[in-house]
Amino acid sequence: MPSHPSRRDLFRLAGAAAAVPVLASCAGAPTTQSAAPGTFTVYWNAGHDYQAYRKVIAEFEQANKVKVNLQKYQWPDLRTRLLADFASGTVPDLVEEPGGWVQEFAISGNARSLQDYVDRDGEAMGFPSDWQPVTVERNSYQGKVYGVQLHLTCNTLLYNQAMLRDAGVAVPTTWEEFLDAAKKLTGDGVHGVALNQDYTYLWPWMVQAGVTPYDPETGKVMTPIADAVAALQFQADLVHKHKVAPVPVSGTDYSGPQKLFSAGRAAMILTGPWDLEPIRKTSPDIDLGVAPPLKHKVAATQAAGVSMFVPAKAARPDLSWDFIKRVTALDVERAATKETGMLMPRVSWAELPEVRSDAALKVFADALPDARDSSQQVRLTGKLGKWEEALKVMYQQVLIQNQPADETLRRFAASAESFLK
Structure with missing residues (x-):
């Protein structure tokens, strides 16, 4: 999130040398x-x-x-x-x-x-x-x-009102409605949605699915694991199965979806207030809509x-x-x-x-x-940096490389449960 981190706010890289301020x-x-x-x-x-x-x-x-x-x-x-x-x-x-x-x-x-x-x-x-x-x-x-x-800050749904109106699509409120809308909005060089390669964008989906990132009482990660797998696979399927979203590009830039949205090449993005100003400045003619967080098991989003x-x-x-x-x-x-x-x-x-x-x-x-707050219990272990690096790898393996969510997430969970002890 541009100053972000706010997501951006969530980077914990230690780097080799200090930059000149x-x-x-x-x-x-x-x-x-x-x-x-x-x-x-x-x-x-x-x-x-x-x-x-x-x-x-x-x-x-x-x-x-x-x-x-x-x-x-x-x-x-x-x-x-x-x-x-x-x-x-x-x-x-x-x-x-x-x-x-x-x-x-x-x-x-x-x-x-x-x-x-x-x-x-x-x-x-x-x-x-x-x-x-x-x-x-x-x-x-x-x-x-x-x-x-x-x-x-938090993440929610931004959408191109004109595109939804022209396609006869109502603003989605649930995952099912979101997928249906994305399918109807995809075509003629436009994707229904653009997803972010930044692993922190995983969390709104997880909290909406009722997933607990880490339970210090049991030592378990991503529970219920079946719900976590389903949430992760849902995101990957938007890209690789339903093809309503382009394959995200791996890197440190989180502005890719915003740029696609501003260019009229994506009808919806899931993001935060940090993208409002860039959209309004670069594409003042876009009829921008902002909707509440989607609901699955619960209506919720990530705090940042x-x-x-x-x-x-x-x-x-x-x-x-x-x-x-x-x-x-x-x-x-x-x-x-x-x-x-x-x-x-x-x-x-x-x-x-x-x-x-x-x-x-x-x-x-x-x-x-x-x-x-999706990482509080992990932070209290003192292992946040290791957790986030492993999470980033896992997320991009599934979202970008299309590796199976079940196997990949369970492998991540087993590793995380080991080092969080």
Whole structure:
């Protein structure tokens, strides 16, 4: 999801070398947070350099008499730099992360508990009461808060209203209706749907099928396994059996389906709010529709989005917490949404007039309470990186290479159950 990760937000690559960051608020890049006295260093995603946040930075600088050094990275490079910092003991004051790192680094001792600040200021700022519950759970460890959600996103159905109307197809609400619609919409150089090669797009289907990714009580993965196999095979069949979707191209780019949709070569895609702006900018004539998540056993989708945390060795956690409070204020969420269309974690954000009056935002906002965190129990094992690498291989073997879902998924499950013990 472009800043994504938000899916994108879900990458956990460690890379071999840190990339040179693009600096926003200072002319030179200090090699450590203490290289420049009075400098407050923030590691941020390159796609989230919003004007709404620039205003927060200016106010923060004025109030605290510091200069913010906003170092912007893509997620893999940010992680590489951060791991090197942890090893050296010299860390930034605040880190934005793509979803999942907070608990990982809480377990490793590299993230600072924020519970003392929450106990002091939580009621006044509406935390956690005004945050969607899933965002608090995914940023807590052993009953303590270690991170605060900045954006909360999810996947749902985007469709070309004109194509559906011309084909006499109703907006699908279930898997069966979705397949039927995709068949009717395929033809004349257009596919009914375009699927993403990114393995994180597996999860909406799995949660709709009622699949539990990992049960720490039993040690079992992808249960009920028969339902997980059926969900995975359903996706592969869209490509290889029914031929209503093109074969996805393996790589690191998750924008392929959006580009096909924008070009009028796909009638439907399953994606998040990160694709709204590219579609509107590149194809303003498309009559874009947004529908709630599909239903199979349940109507649900995957929770994604970014959070912030304070490294355990950060020298000025009071300042870090002040920045967190400022950048998550409701008026800042409102401004960022107006600027970019990003979804936000506050419950009160979903009730803002400008959200309720925007047809696309309203659908996404209404889906957030049904968004589920698919990797939380795995994260708590400390084996998330290994899990995701194995999951990526398995997903692409089935979706792209057309290997049998049953055999491939069961092989993945056996391997995962072994290393998650």
